[in-house]
Amino acid sequence: MGNNLHQGSIMKRQKLPIQLGVIALVGALLALPAQAPAQVRSATADSLPWGVTMEMVEQGKVIFEGDGLCTTCHGETGAGAVGPNLADDDWLQAKGSYLSILQTILTGVPETRSETGTAMPPRGGTKIDDVMVQSAAAFIWKTSHPESGDSLPPGVTAQMVERGEKVFNVTGACALCHGADATGLLGPDLTDDVWLDAKGAYKTIGRIIAEGISEESSTSGVAMPARGGSEISESDIERVAAYVWYMSRRQ
Numbered sequence: 001m002g003n004n005l006h007q008g009s010i011m012k013r014q015k016l017p018i019q020l021g022v023i024a025l026v027g028a029l030l031a032l033p034a035q036a037p038a039q040v041r042s043a044t045a046d047s048l049p050w051g052v053t054m055e056m057v058e059q060g061k062v063i064f065e066g067d068g069l070c071t072t073c074h075g076e077t078g079a080g081a082v083g084p085n086l087a088d089d090d091w092l093q094a095k096g097s098y099l100s101i102l103q104t105i106l107t108g109v110p111e112t113r114s115e116t117g118t119a120m121p122p123r124g125g126t127k128i129d130d131v132m133v134q135s136a137a138a139f140i141w142k143t144s145h146p147e148s149g150d151s152l153p154p155g156v157t158a159q160m161v162e163r164g165e166k167v168f169n170v171t172g173a174c175a176l177c178h179g180a181d182a183t184g185l186l187g188p189d190l191t192d193d194v195w196l197d198a199k200g201a202y203k204t205i206g207r208i209i210a211e212g213i214s215e216e217s218s219t220s221g222v223a224m225p226a227r228g229g230s231e232i233s234e235s236d237i238e239r240v241a242a243y244v245w246y247m248s249r250r251q
Ligand code: HEC
Pocket: 064, 068, 069, 070, 071, 072, 073, 074, 082, 083, 084, 085, 086, 090, 091, 092, 093, 094, 095, 101, 104, 105, 109, 113, 114, 115, 116, 117, 118, 119, 120, 121, 123, 124, 125, 136, 137, 140
């Protein structure tokens, strides 16, 4: 324990004077094992919450409008009537997550806890079973998170995103300047929606990676070499552009 602390402070002291690039290298290497490409794939292939499928969403719509009798209080499209709008991101009881929506449907809302003064009986007062409740919750989640379906740009596949992650961290050495997870270091954060040069479109991201940014046209005054100074192939440029595009839209 004491030993660790001691080593930690030595590392800190040594780090300060050395070049940014070396810190970047250390950072990138340290962060590599934490990156799980499989996560990228599943999150891209379907951005639904864990345990939720598109079948559940579709089934849930049928239940919402049918056996669940939810539309009697929440309106035809869930846009609200006696019960609140379930299609927006304004929540009275649930917190907007799939589990909190599920919980609210199961327990209902007793009058004492109701924000509007109107109660909701458990399961809407119907006899729909747990599986049907899960589907109804999936449907509401999807309706209230329309942007979650954000599909990949034309020509981009989940596999490209996944492979692009490796290009970013290893062969393309992008992480040296942009940090592991692309959150920025000497080069800018690529995961936010602030763009200095690329405008966020997949095509322009790809062009910038291919051509780099000269010192004169650089906003930060720091140049980016073409292909990050690496020798990655055209298809690896497409892959790493797909990865950057994906990372910038994840939040
Ligand atoms: C008798 C009317 C009624 C029925 C039927 C009903 N609800 Fe509700 N529901 C309400 C009311 C009223 C509230 C809000 C209570 C409050 O004001 O806090 C609510 C809240 C909710 C919430 C939380 C919304 C939020 O903003 O946090 C969800 C989710 C929900 N209902 C889903 C359903 C589903 C799914 C069904 C069908 C199985 C259903 N409801 C049937 C009246 C109803």
